[in-house]
Each structure stands twice: as structure tokens, then as C-alpha cells.
Amino acid sequence: MAPVAMMSTVPATDASTRPGCGGALTPAVLVHTIKRTDAIDEQQTEAYKKLEVLLTYSRQILTENDLGGYTIPAKGLYPYQWNWDSALVAMGWATFDEARAWEEMTKLFSAQWDDGMVSHIVFHKPSTTYFPGPEIWGSVEKPRKSTGITQPPVAAITVHKLYEQAVNKELALTKVRELFPKLLAWHRWFKTARDPENTGLVATLHPWESGMDNSPAWDEPLRNVPVDDIPPYVRADLTHVNSSMRPSQAEYDRFLTLVYRFRAVDYDCKQLYYLSPFRVTDLCTNSVLYRANLSLRWLAEMLGELDVVPEIDEWLEGFRVAFSSLYDPAVKMFKSKDQLTGKLLNASTSAGFLPLFARIATPSQAQELAATLEQWLSCVKYGIPSNDPNSADFEPLRYWRGPIWAIVNWMITDGLLAYGYDALAQRVESDTYELLGSGICEYYDPTDGKPAGGGSFSWTAAMCLAWLGKCATSA
Numbered sequence: 001m002a003p004v005a006m007m008s009t010v011p012a013t014d015a016s017t018r019p020g021c022g023g024a025l026t027p028a029v030l031v032h033t034i035k036r037t038d039a040i041d042e043q044q045t046e047a048y049k050k051l052e053v054l055l056t057y058s059r060q061i062l063t064e065n066d067l068g069g070y071t072i073p074a075k076g077l078y079p080y081q082w083n084w085d086s087a088l089v090a091m092g093w094a095t096f097d098e099a100r101a102w103e104e105m106t107k108l109f110s111a112q113w114d115d116g117m118v119s120h121i122v123f124h125k126p127s128t129t130y131f132p133g134p135e136i137w138g139s140v141e142k143p144r145k146s147t148g149i150t151q152p153p154v155a156a157i158t159v160h161k162l163y164e165q166a167v168n169k170e171l172a173l174t175k176v177r178e179l180f181p182k183l184l185a186w187h188r189w190f191k192t193a194r195d196p197e198n199t200g201l202v203a204t205l206h207p208w209e210s211g212m213d214n215s216p217a218w219d220e221p222l223r224n225v226p227v228d229d230i231p232p233y234v235r236a237d238l239t240h241v242n243s244s245m246r247p248s249q250a251e252y253d254r255f256l257t258l259v260y261r262f263r264a265v266d267y268d269c270k271q272l273y274y275l276s277p278f279r280v281t282d283l284c285t286n287s288v289l290y291r292a293n294l295s296l297r298w299l300a301e302m303l304g305e306l307d308v309v310p311e312i313d314e315w316l317e318g319f320r321v322a323f324s325s326l327y328d329p330a331v332k333m334f335k336s337k338d339q340l341t342g343k344l345l346n347a348s349t350s351a352g353f354l355p356l357f358a359r360i361a362t363p364s365q366a367q368e369l370a371a372t373l374e375q376w377l378s379c380v381k382y383g384i385p386s387n388d389p390n391s392a393d394f395e396p397l398r399y400w401r402g403p404i405w406a407i408v409n410w411m412i413t414d415g416l417l418a419y420g421y422d423a424l425a426q427r428v429e430s431d432t433y434e435l436l437g438s439g440i441c442e443y444y445d446p447t448d449g450k451p452a453g454g455g456s457f458s459w460t461a462a463m464c465l466a467w468l469g470k471c472a473t474s475a
């Protein structure tokens with residue numbers, strides 16, 4: 001079977017209407033030229049037309065991946081509701097259907113566990129195209145119907161953004177009131193279940209929780225996970241995407257071992273932290289959670305829920321104190337950490353730039369990160385690779401070991417702008433626009449820009465709408 005990427009290019013046959021910037025005007029360049037001149041010339045009109053085709057196609061992808069109030073990441077490959085995908089996808093929906101954006105969030109939180117956790121996958125409807133499904137997680141029946149692990153908590157950031165940008169403020173306020181206690185419960189869960197020793201930073205207990213499943217950062221800690229005598233299994237991902245782009249069998253054996261161990265204690269969060277043979281301080285989760293706590297605080301103030309503000313402030317302060325221990329000045333990068341050995345993990349990955357998105361990097365760290373990023377970009381045609389292109393384990397097409405992910409590009413660009421690195425941000429934005437013009441896929445090869453992984457991919461479409469499209473039209 002052909003890899004999905006083969007079928008995933010933009011379905012436009014006429015080259016003149018095919019989305020893509022072809023070295024011409026990108027949203028960022030459009031913004032800059034329009035700010036300098038009052039008139040829109042022919043070239044700009046043409047660029048706008050191309051952007052509009054791309055935006056229309058992105059809306060179409062979200063609509064087609066809508067299974068009734070929730071959006072699957074991609075047909076076949078990922079047939080359920082994924083946690084951080086949905087939070088990012090809601091930002092895309094909000095650009096053309098605010099009510100539907102709110103519905104995405106409501107549906108995600110409809111599966112919140114009693115202890116406050118929001119699962120990494122919600123199994124709303126049965127499917128045979130994904131492994132491991134609900135029968136492996138032991139959650140075929142309600143009230144669970146979801147996995148016993150979580151994912152980077154983007155949701156509060158989404159709710160904050162959706163509210164601020166809402167045209168229908170009445171609906172937005174109703175929805176924020178409804179979602180706020182649920183967000184607070186989830187963030188409290190992170191504090192109690194994932195930082196019971198009050199270190200200031202939260203633990204991630206499964207590579208799937210990090211969202212960057214086979215990141216080279218997890219090689220070392222995964223080596224210390226013994227493979228149990230688990231039931232034989234057949235991977236479904238390899239029927240959708242070429243095995244050379246996916247995690248290895250050795251990784252899957254460990255992913256599954258962890259699931260069976262967690263299931264054996266019924267995912268009791270009080271036990272998991274202590275029994276998991278994989279326990280890391282993940283830069284992505286911690287950066288996203290810090291930023292999400294800033295959003296939660298903003299929402300609390302907006303709603304007048306002032307009694308919870310000191311609690312959130314305490315979490316934020318805890319992060320600020322502990323985060324500096326994740327910076328490695330020798331290589332000018334933040335690093336994830338193995339909590340079980342206490343060692344910073346060697347790999348430099350794109351998650352190392354996410355403290356910019358969090359706004360938790362100091363100005364001098366930000367300056368060094370920008371220099372590191374420039375160095376990375378000088379080694380590849382398109383940015384940002386998910387793994388250091390100078391490292392021996394850089395694999396431009398293998399999932400989180402090299403390819404570019406539009407969602408990470410958005411987060412890092414957002415951070416670069418916040419710290420005043422506008423030119424670098426513009427380079428990443430232009431690259432992203434060019435990449436998306438060749439197909440709205442799961443990820444892209446940084447060496448030649450080829451789209452890869454799953455096709456017609458929801459969060460990539462959402463980034464096109466919520467980031468690139470907005471950037472050009474807000475000029």
C-alpha cells in the first residue's frame with residue numbers, strides 16, 4: 001500500500017490555483033509589504049488568491065474530519081479524538097465557526113476523569129483502523145472510553161484565545177464559565193498526580209503523553225524500560241504509513257509494556273508516578289503547562305474567580321524556580337530530564353525551543369536559543385526540524401526524529417515574536433507557508449520539504465487557518 005503522503009497533496013490540478021507560495025509572497029511578506037504601501041498591487045492580489053485557496057482547502061479538511069462535535073487528526077491513521085490535536089484544531093475552527101470550536105473543547109472535556117485527568121485519546125466511536133484501541137486500554141465501556149494517560153495541556157491556551165478573539169462574546173462567556181472548572185481540575189491533577197514531590201515541574205510517564213512519541217530524547221530513558229511478556233499484537237499504523245517513518249518495534253514493545261503496567265493498577269494516578277519505569281521532565285509538557293497556567297490565571301481574573309489566583313501563582317513560581325535546571329549553557333539549549341536517573345537528557349530537539357512559547361526563558365537564554373535555531377536552519381532547507389540536524393540520530397523522515405511539524409513551528413514562532421526575534425520568526429513562517437502549499441500533511445522533510453506521514457491532517461490545516469491565514473489578513 002502506498003504511504004498516505006502519496007495521496008495527500010492538495011487536490012488542485014490547475015497549477016495557477018494550486019496553493020503554495022512558489023518563492024513569491026508569504027503571509028508574513030504580505031503583511032510587511034502591505035504595511036509599507038497603501039495599495040495592493042497585482043502580485044499581492046495574486047498571492048492573496050493563492051492563500052485563499054489554501055484556506056478553503058484547510059476548512060474542507062476540518063469539515064471532512066469532523067465526526068460529530070470532534071475532529072479526528074486524520075482518516076484511517078488516527079480515527080479518534082486526540083487531546084492536544086483537538087485543542088489546536090479548535091483554534092482553526094474558530095476562524096470560520098466559533099460554535100463548532102467551542103463544541104470541540106466541550107467534547108474533549110466530556111471524557112474528563114473523576115480525578116481531573118483529560119485523556120490523550122477519547123474513543124467516542126468504535127474503529128478498527130487504530131492500535132491500541134479501547135480494548136487494550138481496558139476502556140471499552142462508559143464512563144471511561146478513553147486512555148489512562150494525558151497529553152500536553154494546550155486546552156487552557158485555546159480557551160483563552162477563543163474567548164479573546166470571539167465575535168460572539170455571549171456564547172464565549174457561557175463556554176468559558178462551563179470549561180473553567182474543568183481546566184482548573186486538570187491543572188490541579190497535573191500538580192498532585194505528576195508533581196507529588198513538589199519539585200515545581202511535572203512528570204511525563206509515557207512517551208505518548210509527550211506528544212513527541214519517538215523523540216530521540218526518550219531513547220535513554222526507554223532503554224531502562226524492560227519489555228514485559230506482553231500479548232502478541234499487530235500494529236495498525238504500518239498499514240497507513242511506511243515503517244521507515246514510524247517508531248521502531250522496540251519502541252512499540254515498550255509503549256505497550258507501559259500501558260499494560262498502568263492498566264494493571266487501573267491507572268491509579270497515586271501509584272503511577274512511583275511505579276512507572278519511564279518518568280521524565282518533558283520540555284514540551286512543562287512549557288505548554290506553564291503557558292496554559294498563564295492562560296488559566298487570565299481566565300480566572302476575567303471570570304472574577306480570584307480565590308484560585310494565588311494557587312496558580314504558586315504553580316507559576318514553582319516552574320520559574322525549577323526551569324533553570326533544564327538549561328544546558330554548554331549547548332545553548334533546554335533539555336528534558338530523566339527523573340529516575342536525575343540526568344539531563346542528551347538530545348537537542350525542537351522541544352528545547354518551547355520555553356520561548358512559554359515565555360519562561362530569560363532574555364539571555366532566548367538570545368542563545370535564537371542563535372542555536374539559526375545554526376539549525378543553516379543546515380536544512382526548511383525549518384524547524386524536530387531533531388538537531390547536526391546530530392547522528394537525525395532522521396528527516398522519521399516522525400519526531402527530524403521532520404517538521406507545523407504546530408511546533410507555530411509555537412516557536414509565537415515565542416520568537418514575544419522575545420523580539422521578528423526576522424527569525426518570519427523565516428519560520430515563510431518556510432511553513434511554502435511547506436503547507438505542497439500538501440496539508442502530518443509532517444514535512446526538512447531537507448527537501450516533501451510532505452509525509454498522514455494526509456489531509458487536521459492540526460496542520462488548523463495552523464494554516466489560525467496562524468498563517470490570520471497573519472496575512474490582519475495586515
Ligand SMILES: O=C(O)[C@@H](CO)O[C@H]1O[C@H](CO)[C@@H](O)[C@H](O)[C@@H]1O
Pocket residue numbers: 073078082083084085120208210211212213237
Ligand atoms: O502515533 C500515534 O499513534 C499517536 C499516539 O498518541 O501519536 C501521534 O499522533 C497523535 C495524533 O495526531 C499526536 O497527538 C501525537 O502527538 C503523535 O504525533
